[in-house]
Amino acid sequence: MAYKHTPLDRFISGADKALRVITGVASASRPTPALHIPDAQMSDAERRHSAGLMRVNHVGEVCAQALYNSQGRFAKTEEIRAQFEQAGREEEDHLAWTAQRLEELGSHISVLNPLFYAGAYALGTVAAVIGDGASxxxxxxTERQVEAHLESHLQKLPEQDGRSRAIVDQMRIDEIEHGAAAQALGAINTPAPVQAVMAVMGKVMTSTAYYI
Known part of the structure; x- marks a missing residue:
């Protein structure tokens, strides 16, 4: 007989995952898209710029883990919970790829990760409690805004930074798929005022994570 996970099991698993995400410990199930791309020569300023953008992307993945963790925990049906868990596993690849790239660039993950994670977890919980359609x-x-954000990073990254660009492009592709999957499962349109608040919060996150 298959073991059925209890709410306590999910809480413990979620807490463990949160600690790993916040501290930058993540394992990828897929090789980094930058695997066979040589690191290019860049000036110190270009490397700092790439690092700032990749730190923003890493924070975005920290938030994604928080969202999927909370939404999966409070989902009303097993089908929706399974979708959040699957998407979360794929997003963990992004977390690992961006952390690795930051290390290659001689930089670091954001010191504000705990705050970003907590805020995103709270938002995901509210959405999940309202109902699966709203969640x-x-x-x-979220994925629509993230896709636009990643598109902008493909324009902003140094042209010769092929490793970072390959990672960002694959992340963009995955985010489109996650949004489409959620739409197919019965997503309800997010009200325009909520969309505006999300955009403002995203702007605050990106502007701070670039530096710290």
């Missing part, structure tokens, strides 16, 4: 709609809108 899925929150995913769709």
């Amino acid at each position: 899925l709609g929150f995913v769709v809108e």
